[in-house]
Structure formats: C-alpha cells, structure tokens
Amino acid sequence: MKSLIHYFLGGLLYVVAACSFAACDDEETYPDNPYLHLENEQTTFEAGASKTEYTVTVRSNCPWQVVCRTEGTDWVRAFPDEGDKDGHFNLIVSANSGFQARQAEFALVVGEQEYPILLCVNQAASVPTITVGDGSGTVRVPSAGGPVTVTSQANVEWTCSVDAAAQDWLRFDSISAQGLICLTLAQNNGLERTGILHCTSDAEPSANVDISVVQASGSILLQEDFSWLNYGTAITYDTDGQVRIDSWTADELAHGWTSTPNSASKDEPLVYGCLGFVKLGKTNYAGDLVSPKLKVDGTVNVKVTFKACGYVSQGGTRDDNELYVSVIGPGTVKADNPFIIDNYPNSSKNEYGEGYDVWSPDIAERSFTIEGVTDETQIRFMAGVSFDLHGVGQGKNRIFLDDITVAILE
Structure with a gap:
C-alpha cells in the first residue's frame, strides 16, 4: 500500500511541479522525484474523552501543509500545521465534555495535491458521572456530628437527597460551586449507623449514585479520611497539584x-x-x-x-x-x-x-x-x-x- 501511495502521489506532484515551473518563476517548485509518506502509515486515531495528542512523522522532500477538512472543528488542531521536507506535527485533542462522540478529518497537502488518505481523529463521548469522596461509594464521618463536607466531581447538573430512614440524624444542606457536599449530622451516642445519600441527575439518570454515609459509634472521638481534599493525583511522586x-x-x-x-x-x-x-x-x-x-x-x-x-x-x-x-x-x-x-x-x-x-x-x-x-x-x-x-x-x-x-x- 505504501509503495502504491508513494508512486501515485509522486506522479501527481511531478505534474504539479512541472506546471508550476512553467507558469511562474515565483511559485513553489518541487524536486524531479517528489514524494511524501507517513512514517508509521497510521491514518486513524481513536481518542478517549480526555485530552490527548498524537505525533505524526512525515517523510518528504517537499514543503507540506496540514488542512482540516471538517467544518466548524475547534476541538482538535494540528501543530505545527506546515513543514518543509522531513518533519512531524501533533494532533492536539481537547477533552470532550459532551455526551456525543465526534470526528474530524485532516488532509496533507503538497501544492494543490493531497495525500491519498485523510487523517481521521475519532473522539469518544464523555460518560455522565457523579463521583463522591474517594469514589468507593462510602463516606465515613465521626460520631460527634455537626457540619461535614465531602468532595465531589460531576459533569452533569445534579443534587442530593437523604433517604427517609436516616432523615432524623442526617441532613443534606447544599453543594458548593467547588463541588463540596455540605451535610449536618446529629451526634451518635450509640452503635455505628449508616444513612443513604441519593445523588441524582434528572437530565442524565445514568450518572445517579447512592452513597453510604457511615457515622462512627459513640466511642469514636475522631475519624478522618481526608476525602474532602481533592488536590493532585493518586500518584504520590506527582507533586505539582499538591x-x-x-x-x-x-x-x-x-x-x-x-x-x-x-x-x-x-x-x-x-x-x-x-x-x-x-x-x-x-x-x-x-x-x-x-x-x-x-x-x-x-x-x-x-x-x-x-x-x-x-x-x-x-x-x-x-x-x-x-x-x-x-x-x-x-x-x-x-x-x-x-x-x-x-x-x-x-x-x-x-x-x-x-x-x-x-x-x-x-x-x-x-x-x-x-x-x-x-x-x-x-x-x-x-x-x-x-x-x-x-x-x-x-x-x-x-x-x-x-x-x-x-x-x-x-
């Protein structure tokens, strides 16, 4: 396949070069045997919903450009979008916050001729998600009660409600702009108890989750899991976000x-x-x-x-x-x-x-x-x-x- 593309494009570029030279001395000229191919021949890129980028290596003896052929595309771009002979460019893909997959196509252009196959970037849709605390589905709180905050992340509009069985000791107050769930608990003087916090999205019900709020028994003076801290990553040597x-x-x-x-x-x-x-x-x-x-x-x-x-x-x-x-x-x-x-x-x-x-x-x-x-x-x-x-x-x-x-x- 690479040989066919090589010679096919070579012939086209040769014609373009001859015509360009005859038409005007100021226009771009090309070698007698022009060629262009992709080093690893990959032309389709399957991206997840997260931001990512791909490096494409070009082998050529001519100047070339990367041109987006999909109208209205601002979520993926080529950088740099042109080169001279051998070189490379990156396809930079932004995160997809929407719930629809998307596609964009790019052409490699030499003169007025295109590489025979378009480069295609397919990006998956984002999945509607509500994540509370560490994502385990359980939040542990001390017996002393009082105000409690729990971190959360979501890509949908959502709210919380307390299951009726726990409403005498567990209350949902609000969700802050930063995603902190604010709860109020009564003091627990008895055994450990569990209440269910329903986290729901009317628009995207597939994101709904139930969280078990476990309050320690009366003998627990302090119980801290730091689930309300949401800095950096789980990788301990990655200190940039701490x-x-x-x-x-x-x-x-x-x-x-x-x-x-x-x-x-x-x-x-x-x-x-x-x-x-x-x-x-x-x-x-x-x-x-x-x-x-x-x-x-x-x-x-x-x-x-x-x-x-x-x-x-x-x-x-x-x-x-x-x-x-x-x-x-x-x-x-x-x-x-x-x-x-x-x-x-x-x-x-x-x-x-x-x-x-x-x-x-x-x-x-x-x-x-x-x-x-x-x-x-x-x-x-x-x-x-x-x-x-x-x-x-x-x-x-x-x-x-x-x-x-x-x-x-x-």
Whole structure:
C-alpha cells in the first residue's frame, strides 16, 4: 500500500511541479522525484474523552501543509500545521465534555495535491458521572456530628437527597460551586449507623449514585479520611497539584487540622493536601500535622490508628522514613517513637507490580495509645526529628498520612 501511495502521489506532484515551473518563476517548485509518506502509515486515531495528542512523522522532500477538512472543528488542531521536507506535527485533542462522540478529518497537502488518505481523529463521548469522596461509594464521618463536607466531581447538573430512614440524624444542606457536599449530622451516642445519600441527575439518570454515609459509634472521638481534599493525583511522586495547607479553602480549614509554621523555611506550614490524603514535609524541612481538639467529657484513654507511607521519587529514590507522634495539651503518648514507615509506593519503575496497594491495612496501618486525654488534647504527627533537616540523614523525610481514627479505650 505504501509503495502504491508513494508512486501515485509522486506522479501527481511531478505534474504539479512541472506546471508550476512553467507558469511562474515565483511559485513553489518541487524536486524531479517528489514524494511524501507517513512514517508509521497510521491514518486513524481513536481518542478517549480526555485530552490527548498524537505525533505524526512525515517523510518528504517537499514543503507540506496540514488542512482540516471538517467544518466548524475547534476541538482538535494540528501543530505545527506546515513543514518543509522531513518533519512531524501533533494532533492536539481537547477533552470532550459532551455526551456525543465526534470526528474530524485532516488532509496533507503538497501544492494543490493531497495525500491519498485523510487523517481521521475519532473522539469518544464523555460518560455522565457523579463521583463522591474517594469514589468507593462510602463516606465515613465521626460520631460527634455537626457540619461535614465531602468532595465531589460531576459533569452533569445534579443534587442530593437523604433517604427517609436516616432523615432524623442526617441532613443534606447544599453543594458548593467547588463541588463540596455540605451535610449536618446529629451526634451518635450509640452503635455505628449508616444513612443513604441519593445523588441524582434528572437530565442524565445514568450518572445517579447512592452513597453510604457511615457515622462512627459513640466511642469514636475522631475519624478522618481526608476525602474532602481533592488536590493532585493518586500518584504520590506527582507533586505539582499538591496544595500547602495555608492555601486550602475556608471549608477545608474548617475541619480543624493545622500545621506548625516551620521557622527554618520562611515560617511555612509544611503540610500538603493531596487526593484524599496529606503529605508532611518537603526537601530539607520537616512538617507536622496537628489534629483538632478532641471532643470528650472528662479524662479518657484513647487508641489512635492511622495509615502512612513513605515518599519515593519518580525515579525510585526513597526518602528517610521516621514519623514522630506526640500531643499538644494533656496526655501521655505510649508509643515507640519514631514509627519507621517502611512501606513505599511504586515509583515509575513499578517495583511492586500493578496490583500493589501501598495503603493496604496490613502494611500501612499503625497505632498507639494516649493516656489522660481531655477536651484540650491535640495529636501531633511530625515527619522528621526536627524542623530543619539539613545534615539529618538524607535531608528528606516526607511522609503521607490517611485514615486517622481516635477511639476511647474501654
């Protein structure tokens, strides 16, 4: 096929070249044996709904252009749209937010002649979707009740309603412009309970989902899964989208988590919001995470359970992995400080394979106890022995945290 196209186009270009030369010395001239072909012969590109791009390599001894032959097309473009002899261009495809598939065709043009086959870009339609929290279908909330916010993402118009069976303790208030679902819960003094939150779209019912809102039993003082954080990606070494705590929204800060300004690093609080979890510290400096004050009557002993993993770079270099726990206010920590966080995520080398889950409880979950807790007690997690890590180990001790639970010991 390539040979036929080669010679077919070569003959056409030869005629164009001869005519052009005879007509006017100022017009484009071509070699005696002009040719143009695509290096890998791919002429059809099947794109998903997400933005993407394809590189097309041209082999030619002539100037050429890329021309869109589909009218009204602004969602895909060629860049650059012309070249001289051997070269390449990209077909840049924007995300498809609509629910209809779409197609565009491009021609490669030399003089007045086209490459015999059009380049065709087919893009799939977007799927109507409502995603709440981490997408698991379950949101866990503490027994204390009060206002609760949960992150969401959707590409449809939608709203929420509470199933009738839970309306005496669970209330839907609103959905913010940023996608935060605002709920209000009554305090739970008994066993764990579950209410169903119906998330529905009248226009696109295929997107409808039911979310289980699970409220902890009365013995749970704090239960935090950070599902309301929606920064960056699940890839831990991809730090570009992670956001420092002092740039969180007012709704996010209202959850009560804080961080101590690091005097060695411009008084910056070095906790970063990620996609449903947090990161402590940055290169050469430690960061801490401080819980809100615990809601408790009198003085109690508690068990703290949390998940953690260490930091590994895209290329596979591991940070140090010491996590220190302490309290601010009343209480005595019973733990072997520091915790050694020896479970690391995959780097780009995929060391542990496709099915590996760094957050699996058997490798990520750890616990300690605190005696003498009151309503003035706060729990502090710190990634590193001191705020300034210059000269301490590798100088890097970033730790990721998730799923922190504080329960009263009977």
